[in-house]
Structure formats: C-alpha cells, structure tokens
Amino acid sequence: MNEVNIHEKYMHRCIQLAKNGLGTTYPNPLVGCVIVHDDKIIGEGWHHKAGQAHAEVNAIEGVSDVSLLKKATVYVSLEPCNHFGKTPPCADLIIDRSIKKVIIGSIDPNPEVSGQGVQRLKDAGCDVTTGVSQKECDDLNKRFFTFHLKKRPYIFLKWAQTEDGFIAPLEREQQGPVWITSPHSRQIVHKMRAGEQAILVGTNTVIADNPSLTTRYWKGSSPTRIILDRNLRIPKDAAVYDGKMKTIFITEKNSDNETDLIFEPIDFSEKVAQQICEIAYRHAIQSMIVEGGAQMLRTFIETSYWDEAFVFIGNTTFDAGVKAPKFTGTLVSEEKIATDILQHYKNPSL
DSSP, X not given: OOHHHHHHHHHHHHHHHHXXXXXXXXXXXXXXXXXXXXXXXXXXXXXXXXXXXXXXXXXXXXXXXXXGGXXXXXXXXXXXXXXXXXXXXXXHHHHHTTOOEEEEEXXXXXXXXXXXXXXXXXXXXXXEEOOTTHHHHHHHTHHHHHHHHHSSOEEEEEEEEOTTSEEEOSOOSSSSOOOOSOHHHHHHHHHHHHHSSEEEEEHHHHHHHOOOOOOTTSSSOOOEEEEEOTTOOSOTTSGGGSOSSOEXXXXXXXXXXXXXXXXXXXXXXXXXXXXXXXXXXXXXXXXEEEEEOHHHHHHHHHTTOOSEEEEEEOSOOOSSSEEOOOOOOEEEEEEEETTEEEEEEEOTTO
C-alpha cells in the first residue's frame, strides 16, 4: 500500500469516529482523530460535545505508552484549533507532546482558525500534510462549512407523499396527522431530527396536525422549533407552545419573548426563505429540516435555499388532496423501508 492509500485509510477511520458526534457537538464541528505508530493505531478519539475535550485530546489521552508520541503520526479530519475557546488549543497540545507529523483532512473555515492552526504547527517544526480525503472531510462537516461560508444553515427538505403524489388529504375528520408512511419511516424521521439543530414548519401544518416536532421515537435531543406564523394564528394551547424546548416564531406581529419562546419579525413581502435563514444564522443554527407544509417547501425550492431533500413515498393513495412539491434534484439514493420508498436528493445547483 502506497503512502497516499495509507493516509486515506487512517483518514477514513477519523471520519468514522467523527460521525459519532452528530447532533451533540453543535456549535462545534465533527472531528475524529487517530494516532499511528509503525502502521498501528495507538490512540483514537472524537469530539463528543461542545465544551468537552476535542478529538485530538481524546486520542492522545488514549495512548498507553506516551513515549511513542514523539515517533507517531497524528491524523485528524479537521485542522487542529489554535485558539482558546472552552478548551485549550489542540495545536499547542500536539506541539507540547513533541508529535512531529500531522496529517489533516479539511482546513477549518472558522475565521478564528482558518489556516492558523496549520501555521502554528509548521512554525513549531511539525511536518504537516493537508487535503487528505478532503472531499469526504468537507462533506462530514457540510453543516459547519455552510454556516461559516454561506452564513446560513445547511437545509434539508423533508416530506412524505402518497403513491399518487399528495402530501395531505383535502379534508380530515379531526385535528392530527394523517399518516402516509409506516412507523419505520417515522422512526427514521425522528433519527434525522436528533441529528439536526432546527426544524421548520408553517402555520397550517401546526393548526392541522398539532405536532410536537420532537424526537420521541429516537434517543437524542429535540431540535429547535422554528414556526412561520405570520399573524400568530396558532392557538396558545398548541404543542409548539409547551415550552419544552427553544421555539422561534417568525411573524409580522409584535409579541414579548419568553425564556424559550422567541418572536422574530420579518417582512413577508420580501424574500421569506432568505430572512428565515438570516434569523437561523443569528441564533447559531447550523442545520435545519424544512418539513412543510406545501407552501413552505415551495418557498425554499423556488429560491434554491436547500441542500438535500428526503422524500418518503408511502404505500397509500388519496386520489385528491394537496399536491407534493415539484423540484429538480439529483437522485443520490433510493431505498425501501418496510412498505415505503425513501428517495434522497441533492441540489444540483450547488
């Protein structure tokens, strides 16, 4: 195996480790690290949670024979930090432990780092290689990169539709969701929610379904709820007013903020999707699921404010109802989930 393949092998392991932190590291990125001596991993770790030790720290602390560090190579999926945040700089730790060879996947887009970590290592005499499996490492932190480079959250569209192309019936007997997909698909949706920072729905969806927008079918934190309610028509006894998690109401009406209920005004005659993204950015939200309804989804599709889309097609028909949104996307995958089909798309314009 040549040197390039060796580097890619260990960087792939870094990426595997980093994914363990999805949903728990915000606002920090996902990072994995392995330490290699004589083609053997002697330490590995990942960043578990903001405020806790970074991946490099966990990997170094996992090395039983610290004398090997001077002859070891550190592989890390993202550039080691060089500034004091809630934890000390990882670049300094690598230097202090006399590790002389560092292999890096992505350069950190955060202006507080952005190449400065690499420079600090080089200035200390470290042999630094960057750009190993960079595409895969960049994709690992697509949320973090989008937030810092585009000043908006990474956006997932998500909806369920019937085999005949409807996302809701014309009429319903009572308030509450009309299930299109199987419990298996609903569990996957809750897993998705646990990995993202926010979920966005519109007024009509809340009034019709009274959703809690939580992760009750999956272990993990529930996302921040963002509710578009122009005239504050949603009744105060709705589940989204339960105060169990941070909820942002986007409206044109004035209302006083409470501890976990925040009201953000926008101009509904202007670019609504862009304004929503600007509010999410101000609240340090790096990823957002747009779940509906139809008009909300169309707003983001028509302005191309989306990155990926997940379309669940249930084994049901309505014959009539609210049509599923039409969009142009690049199909990434299609898989069967119980009686349903899940299609995954990416925005071809990105």
